[in-house]
Amino acid sequence: MQRVKNMTETLKFVYILILFIFIFLVLMVCDSAFIQLSKPCISDKECSIVKNYRARCRKGYCVRRRIR
Template sequence: MVETRKFVYILILLISIFLFIIICDSTYIPITRTCITDKDCPSWKNYTGRCRKGFCILNRDR
């Protein structure tokens, strides 16, 4: 009975961590800097700056 409860708790913990990683990895970081081309936007580690609708948006490199 106790082993089953521990297993369920660990399973819930691992699933919640997995979902948290998926949600955080899929978000993008908007930058309110105005731009005309992609070269106007800064790039950071693992992110590439792209110009979309006149504003810079950082997209994660894959």
């Protein structure tokens, strides 16, 4: 009985470890695959206006936010 309990605990640990590694890798890939499609800016006035979107200058790039 003790052997079965140890096996299930080990299996749970392996599953959790795999999930954390997967989440970590996904976050790394998503962060590195981010491509700036907007133009560089200094102020909000330099960002173009697009229908249903409000453009703001954030961290040196124009970022579009949907208007609710």
